[in-house]
Structure formats: structure tokens, C-alpha cells
Amino acid sequence: MRIGELAAQTGVSPKTIRYYEDIGLLPAPPRTPSGYREYGGDAPARLGFVRTAQAVGLTLGEIREVLAFRDCGEAPCPHVRQLIEQHAAELTERIAALTAVRAELELLAQRARTTSATAATNAVFCHIIEG
Template identity: 40%
Template sequence: MTNSVDTSHVPERNIGIGELARRAGCKPETVRYYESIGLVSDATRTEGGQRRYGEEAVRRLTFIRHARDFGFSVEAVRELLAMSDQPDMPCQEVDAIAKHHLEEVESRLQRLSALRDELKRMVSQCAGGKVESCRIIEVLSDHQLCISDQAHGGAHDLG
């Protein structure tokens, strides 16, 4: 009779950081960053100190990357991950986070639209002469010449 240990309940962790990053569509530095802020669980280490991950890390990192691609903040992703770890809970909180994010996106789109319209107007009014009579320089120097306050209010926060 052989003496064996049942490891069927232990998830296999044989994916290196490079492979994890490749499968999730990011760089190893991104994996390390998400690990450092607690979004991805610390990897197990080989005797040589190499990180090893399992399939759950691939799923989790893919979720994080996709949520970030949608523009969710790191804190919102943290909340969504916590909720996804509780599959039996109602999804009202998830819905609330997504609705709040949608409102932020809609607001940003309105500001970007006003910014685009103001830039088009400035460019169309430029006669192409000398800088001293340039309409673009004139408008940039005086906010009162803008059609919309949204055109310059918070535009730097759109990124």
C-alpha cells in the first residue's frame, strides 16, 4: 500500500508571471502592481523564488483588466471583485456601481462634446494670419469668448 496525499482540492499553480500576463493581455509589471495593491492574490513561490499562479489568477486578472478597460476605478474594481467572490448575494450593489460609472461617463461625454464644438468653432474662426490676430489665441486668453462653460470647465479631468 502506497502512502499518498490527496491533493485534488488544492488548485494547481504552475503558471509563471510572464504567462499569466500574456494570457490576461498585460505586462508582468501590471501583475506585480495589482498584487501590490491587493487585487491579485500573492503568488506562491518556487524554491528559486519564481512566482506561480493558478487559473483563478488568470480569471481574476482578466476581470480586472476588462473592468479597467471599461474605465472603472481601482476602488470600484476592488468592490466588484469582492462582490464576485460572493456569487449568492443580490446584484443591486453591482448594478449601483455600474450605474454610477455610467453617469460619470455620460457627464464626461457631454464635456467632451462641448470641448469639441468649442475647438471646431475656434479653428473655423482662425483666418490663418499672424499670431497677433489669431482667434484661437484670443479665445484661449479669455474664457468669456467661449460659447459654453463646459468647453473648458474640467476638460483636464476627462482622461
Template identity: 45%
Template sequence: MKIGEVATRSGCHPETVRYYERIGLLPAPPRTASGYRDYRSTDVDRLRFISRGRDLGFSLEEIRSLLGLAEDDGLSCQDVDRLARVHLVDIQARLGDLQRMAAELERVIGSCSGGERGQCVILDTLRRPLTSTEK
């Protein structure tokens, strides 16, 4: 199948398909006599795997590792489990950071009097350095 069809079936934009091929996440497909890329259903599956990994927040390098694990019949599920657990810890840390940011924004917004821009609490907060409790 041509790039338009593989893009449609996988849910990826054609330029994303080309990008994944350029960085080695998707093997370069064979070309037809007229020079068109000739993708297979396994390429669609791989693109869906990559897209789903991105949806779950995995970096491209983590997805590269997961693809390697998926293709190595000699590895156990423990290797995949270990990578997923590390990623989960990272997500939980980011959630904590986001919750702290939301709380600080709520505090700053709550103290905003809606007065003149020169006296804006929100802008003043952004100008001052972080305290040790905000880091």
C-alpha cells in the same frame, strides 16, 4: 504558471501583474522552492476581470469594489447594478464635457485665419479665462 505565462494568458504586462499584486487587487501567489511566483488559472481570470473593468473605464477602487461583490455570494446583483449605474452617469457626464470641448475647439479652429502666430485665435482663446457658459 510563472509570471510570463499568466501575463500572456491574461493580456496584462508582467509589470502590471506585479503592480496589481502590490496594491492588493491580485492576491500574492504562493512561491516555488526557487522563489518564483506560482500563479493559477483563477489569477488569469481575475486579471482579465480587472483588465475588462479598466477597458470599461472603472477606476481601480471601483474594480476593487466589483471584485468584492463578485466574491461575496451573499450579495445580490442589485449591488453590482447600483455601482454600474453610478459609473454610467459619470461616463455620460464626461461625454457631455467632451462634446462641449469638441464644439469649442471646432468654433476656435473655424475662426482661425492662419495668420501670424502673434494673432492666433487658438492661442488667444487658451490665454483668456473661461466664461460661465464654458465651465
């Protein structure tokens, strides 16, 4: 299957397919005598895996590692489990930090509603933030 067909079947642009090939996520396919890439039957599934793994937060480098396990005949699932646990822990930390920022913003919004926008204060920049 040529790159246009693969793109149409997977919803991944030809440019992105070529990029994935360049960075090792998709093996370089053989070429026809006229130079067209001729992708094998597993290319759509591989692209689907890449897109799904990206959607859950894996980086392209991490996805390349997972695919390398599979390409060497090893089970990638233990490595994937580790990556997922790591990403989940990082996400929990980010959510906690964002929750703290949101609470601070809500306090500032309350202050903004209860003070005059032109109130004379000793604030250097803005009394809403500086208190």
C-alpha cells in the same frame, strides 16, 4: 503556473501582475521552495476580469471593491450595477461638456478662416480667441 506562463497566457506583463498583487487585485500566490510564485488556475480569469473592468472605465480601486465582494462570498453584481450607472452618468456629463467645447472651437475656427491672421486689432494676445 509561474508568472511568465500567466503573463503569456493573459497578455499581462509580469510587472503588471506583480503590481496587481501588491495592490490587492490578485491574491499573493504561494511560492515554490526556490521562491517562484505559483499561481492557481483562477488567476487568468481574475486577470481577464480586471482588464475588462478597466476597459469599461472602472478604476483599480473600484475593481478591488468588486473582487472583495466576490472573495467574501457575496454577489458583486449589485455593486457593479451601481458603479456602471455612476460611470455612465459621469460619461454623459463629460460628453455634454466636450460637445460644448467643440462647438466653441468650431466658432473660433470659422472666425480664424474669415479674418486676416495679421489683422490689426485691439486684442492683447490673439484676435481669433479674444474676438
